[in-house]
Amino acid sequence: MVTTYEFDVLVMGAGLAGLRAALAAHQTGATVAVITKVHPVRSHSNAAQGGINAALTDRGDKWEEHAFETVKGSDYLGDQDAVEILAQEAGQDILALEHMGVIFNRNEDGRLGTRRFGGQKRARTFFVSDFTGQALLHVLYEQAMKARLPVFEEWFVTSLVKDEHGQCGGVVAFEIRSGRVALFKAKAVIIAAGGLGRVFEPSTNALICTGDGIALAYRGGAPLMDMEMVQYHPTTLRGKGLLLSEAARGEGAYLLNAEGERFMEQYAPNMMELASRDVVSRAEQIEINEGRGINGCVLLDCRHLSKALIRERLSQIFEEAKSFANIDLTEEPIPVCPGMHYMMGGVKTDVEGRCWDPAGGWQGVPGLFAAGEAACLSLHGGNRLGANSLLDTVVFGRRAGRCAGEYAKSLPQPRIGDGVVKDEESGIKRILVRPETDDAVARIRHEMGRTMTENLGVFRDQEGMAHAQGTIAVLRERWNRVAIHDKGQVFNTSLVRALELDFMLDCAETIALGALTRTESRGAHFRTDCLNRDDEHWLKHILIYHRHDGPPQLEFLPVRITQWEPQVRVY
Amino acid sequence: MLTTFRIRRFNPESESPQPYFQDYRLVTERSDTVLDALIRIRETVDESLTLRCSCRGAICGSCGMRINGHAGLACKTKVASLASPDETIHVEPMNNMPVIKDLVTDMAGFWEKIRQVQPWLQPKGPEPEGEYLASPDAMNHLTGVMGCIMCGACVSDCAALEVNADFVGPAALAKAYRFVADPRDGGSSSRLGELNHPGGMWDCTRCMECIEVCPKGVGAMDRIMVLRAKGIEQGVPPTCGSRHTEAFADIIERKGRLDEPMLAVRTFGLTNFRQMFSFLPMILRALPRGKLPKSGPLFRAIPGIDRIRRLFRRAKERP
Numbered sequence: 001m002v003t004t005y006e007f008d009v010l011v012m013g014a015g016l017a018g019l020r021a022a023l024a025a026h027q028t029g030a031t032v033a034v035i036t037k038v039h040p041v042r043s044h045s046n047a048a049q050g051g052i053n054a055a056l057t058d059r060g061d062k063w064e065e066h067a068f069e070t071v072k073g074s075d076y077l078g079d080q081d082a083v084e085i086l087a088q089e090a091g092q093d094i095l096a097l098e099h100m101g102v103i104f105n106r107n108e109d110g111r112l113g114t115r116r117f118g119g120q121k122r123a124r125t126f127f128v129s130d131f132t133g134q135a136l137l138h139v140l141y142e143q144a145m146k147a148r149l150p151v152f153e154e155w156f157v158t159s160l161v162k163d164e165h166g167q168c169g170g171v172v173a174f175e176i177r178s179g180r181v182a183l184f185k186a187k188a189v190i191i192a193a194g195g196l197g198r199v200f201e202p203s204t205n206a207l208i209c210t211g212d213g214i215a216l217a218y219r220g221g222a223p224l225m226d227m228e229m230v231q232y233h234p235t236t237l238r239g240k241g242l243l244l245s246e247a248a249r250g251e252g253a254y255l256l257n258a259e260g261e262r263f264m265e266q267y268a269p270n271m272m273e274l275a276s277r278d279v280v281s282r283a284e285q286i287e288i289n290e291g292r293g294i295n296g297c298v299l300l301d302c303r304h305l306s307k308a309l310i311r312e313r314l315s316q317i318f319e320e321a322k323s324f325a326n327i328d329l330t331e332e333p334i335p336v337c338p339g340m341h342y343m344m345g346g347v348k349t350d351v352e353g354r355c356w357d358p359a360g361g362w363q364g365v366p367g368l369f370a371a372g373e374a375a376c377l378s379l380h381g382g383n384r385l386g387a388n389s390l391l392d393t394v395v396f397g398r399r400a401g402r403c404a405g406e407y408a409k410s411l412p413q414p415r416i417g418d419g420v421v422k423d424e425e426s427g428i429k430r431i432l433v434r435p436e437t438d439d440a441v442a443r444i445r446h447e448m449g450r451t452m453t454e455n456l457g458v459f460r461d462q463e464g465m466a467h468a469q470g471t472i473a474v475l476r477e478r479w480n481r482v483a484i485h486d487k488g489q490v491f492n493t494s495l496v497r498a499l500e501l502d503f504m505l506d507c508a509e510t511i512a513l514g515a516l517t518r519t520e521s522r523g524a525h526f527r528t529d530c531l532n533r534d535d536e537h538w539l540k541h542i543l544i545y546h547r548h549d550g551p552p553q554l555e556f557l558p559v560r561i562t563q564w565e566p567q568v569r570v571y
Numbered sequence: 572m573l574t575t576f577r578i579r580r581f582n583p584e585s586e587s588p589q590p591y592f593q594d595y596r597l598v599t600e601r602s603d604t605v606l607d608a609l610i611r612i613r614e615t616v617d618e619s620l621t622l623r624c625s626c627r628g629a630i631c632g633s634c635g636m637r638i639n640g641h642a643g644l645a646c647k648t649k650v651a652s653l654a655s656p657d658e659t660i661h662v663e664p665m666n667n668m669p670v671i672k673d674l675v676t677d678m679a680g681f682w683e684k685i686r687q688v689q690p691w692l693q694p695k696g697p698e699p700e701g702e703y704l705a706s707p708d709a710m711n712h713l714t715g716v717m718g719c720i721m722c723g724a725c726v727s728d729c730a731a732l733e734v735n736a737d738f739v740g741p742a743a744l745a746k747a748y749r750f751v752a753d754p755r756d757g758g759s760s761s762r763l764g765e766l767n768h769p770g771g772m773w774d775c776t777r778c779m780e781c782i783e784v785c786p787k788g789v790g791a792m793d794r795i796m797v798l799r800a801k802g803i804e805q806g807v808p809p810t811c812g813s814r815h816t817e818a819f820a821d822i823i824e825r826k827g828r829l830d831e832p833m834l835a836v837r838t839f840g841l842t843n844f845r846q847m848f849s850f851l852p853m854i855l856r857a858l859p860r861g862k863l864p865k866s867g868p869l870f871r872a873i874p875g876i877d878r879i880r881r882l883f884r885r886a887k888e889r890p
Contacts, residue, residue, distance in 0.1 A: 039678070041721050042631045098702045101692030101755070103713045110704035129714050134630055138717070142691040177671060206625040242628050312711060320628060323647055442614035486619040488584045491672040494618045
């Protein structure tokens with residue numbers, strides 16, 4: 001007997017984008033469920049520290065300024081129609097969050113307070129101390145509890161299913177706790193399963209960020225876009241790669257090199273430490289490479305900030321510096337280096353979160369939606385501005401949820417046979433019975449992570465990237481044979497990690513392919529063998545399609561420009 | 572340094588599913604956390620060692636477990652802070668919840684209790700067009716309790732829960748406080764009314780473990796005490812708990828020390844015959860040994876009681 005669940009809309013992932021999408025879909029009257037491999041409040045949205053951007057007109061800010069700075073931040077690869085929606089709808093979403101119960105920081109007059117963030121001239125970042133993501137996530141989960149949304153916690157999705165017309169019809173997943181496999185039929189599936197940070201090592205990302213949703217959509221036939229665009233955050237702790245929020249620099253912290261100089265003067269004389277992240281990370285890496293670093297790091301200096309400010313607005317990173325680096329931020333500068341942080345690319349969607357183009361301009365999967373870090377509109381283009389990712393999740397999570405709800409209501413339940421469950425069951429069994437070898441999933445994963453960091457980091461070149469591509473192909477071969485020692489059904493995390501690695505290898509492959517294809521430097525993608533931005537040839541997105549019977553297929557889409565023609569980018 | 576980790580294992584699928592301890596010896600560095608060590612064991616020694624973990628930075632709340640007898644986050648606990656070389660570090664799953672496998676516990680009951688307090692904002696009146704106006708102090712104060720990451724450490728080590736499974740527990744009460752203290756929430760009196768029932772805010776025994784083990788400084792017990800005070804302030808129907816609190820303060824104000832029999836009588840009520848009767852064996856044992864404390868008019872105020880009363884007056888005058 002095959003266990004089958006049926007919903008109008010199924011949301012994969014319960015971070016901010018997933019919960020926001022689920023609530024919006026629920027409001028359309030559709031039946032909605034959320035499926036997630038961890039409990040919702042364990043999701044990685046938690047880790048967003050600094051804040052969420054919005055230009056509120058009643059305080060003299062203009063959405064156009066926010067939009068322009070986002071476009072400039074993206075190095076003109078962001079699609080401007082999407083960016084305009086983001087900036088225009090930001091205010092209403094911030095207020096909606098506040099009304100749901102988010103405890104935003106306030107000004108003396110009792111209204112919402114703001115701080116400055118990178119790449120923006122105005123203070124338009126709303127925040128909850130320096131754990132804004134956690135504060136938002138817990139409130140959205142409260143709303144999900146209030147709405148009694150069914151949440152399938154600790155279920156691992158193994159594949160996307162489609163009906164005979166190619167329409168998305170749900171997913172197959174297994175319950176981690178019991179190992180039982182079930183079919184989740186749905187007329188619309190929203191991929192909101194987050195980023196793929198663990199493809200790199202180290203990374204600021206949580207261990208669960210393994211690109212599951214991105215790889216599932218890719219295998220299911222949806223194109224991935226801008227996969228070469230990987231953000232390196234300028235202030236991460238060396239070794240484990242834990243994040244120290246940009247809020248520190250937003251509140252006035254300096255970056256110093258080994259000689260004690262605020263080196264950003266050389267690279268971004270106007271914006272200094274608050275230039276966009278790609279610019280700051282590159283500057284740091286140059287300082288380090290040219291011998292002005294300290295053990296592969298530069299210094300983040302908060303000593304001139306008041307202790308009260310640090311306690312109130314930077315409490316999380318103060319604790320983090322103490323716990324994880326044994327440093328008192330008020331007394332000592334802390335060594336930081338650029339570290340993998342965010343995926344600008346992802347599953348290609350339109351501004352309603354659809355992973356297909358009703359007009360037929362590009363191919364995709366009808367019924368499949370995506371939102372959040374897993375998705376690529378593209379909003380962030382070559383480089384995301386700090387505090388735009390939380391905004392992305394709520395604005396486009398809401399839009400995807402609403403569109404998916406309306407879409408699903410108009411359709412009959414797709415016809416999906418039980419065979420898909422049997423296929424997955426036997427696929428899992430085949431992995432579990434692989435004969436022992438002297439290889440291990442963890443070893444393959446570490447090699448992948450190091451390869452990606454070495455060859456697809458802040459600075460890239462043809463030779464390194466090609467080497468990485470070759471290594472990934474070898475690692476894929478090794479994955480096909482690697483055995484899993486835990487053969488159990490109950491909470492088999494060895495199996496989960498093996499399946500995650502499978503997804504990550506797909507992601508790694510597309511990142512390398514995208515990066516090799518883009519023969520210019522733009523945003524976070526900086527090639528030492530092609531130093532300049534090349535608007536003539538590369539003002540376009542790279543789409544990658546999975547092909548079961550051959551190498552991935554490439555396609556190109558022009559960047560959508562509404563009002564901001566590309567200019568030289570100076571901070 | 573070489574460290575031994577003694578880990579409580581449990582595999583429900585084994586032939587005889589009984590928990591047991593397994594030792595792993597591992598070279599650790601000064602900077603290693605317990606989570607680093609556990610992951611290294613999992614990756615290099617025993618792939619089947621099962622635990623939840625994700626963020627590594629004390630924000631997701633996945634890796635709650637008991638380390639040397641106290642609950643905490645493995646990712647926030649430094650190995651070097653626990654053991655000198657050659658000492659053994661004990662790692663066990665959290666308490667007060669069923670174990671699924673190794674260090675993984677079933678938190679369904681934990682979340683059921685969180686849901687019991689209706690943990691969502693119940694706004695006062697219609698939504699304003701803009702944001703709710705609220706004082707920065709009120710909001711900053713709330714971020715302290717909003718910092719709760721629902722890791723379960725307080726619930727694991729709650730002494731009251733160990734003997735009283737109906738107790739809603741410190742995490743849920745801290746969550747309830749977050750709404751009661753929110754100037755935007757209109758449900759405060761009904762929330763306090765609910766928490767006044769058995770299993771609610773009066774069931775905490777004030778052992779302070781939840782404050783001790785919380786990795787985020789939420790201070791659940793302190794929040795519970797404020798809930799109680801607010802409950803009394805708002806006139807929730809008297810319970811043993813509220814009568815105990817009021818009688819305690821009143822007796823101290825009048826006598827300067829605790830009249831224990833009177834406290835019991837005023838807590839339970841003299842007409843609560845069943846409860847009063849249950850004290851009888853204790854009274855009969857204490858009486859011949861001269862251990863029955865004096866009470867009522869026989870129990871005198873301490874010398875200098877005026878100074879105590881002055882303290883009370885001053886406390887009551889404070890805003």
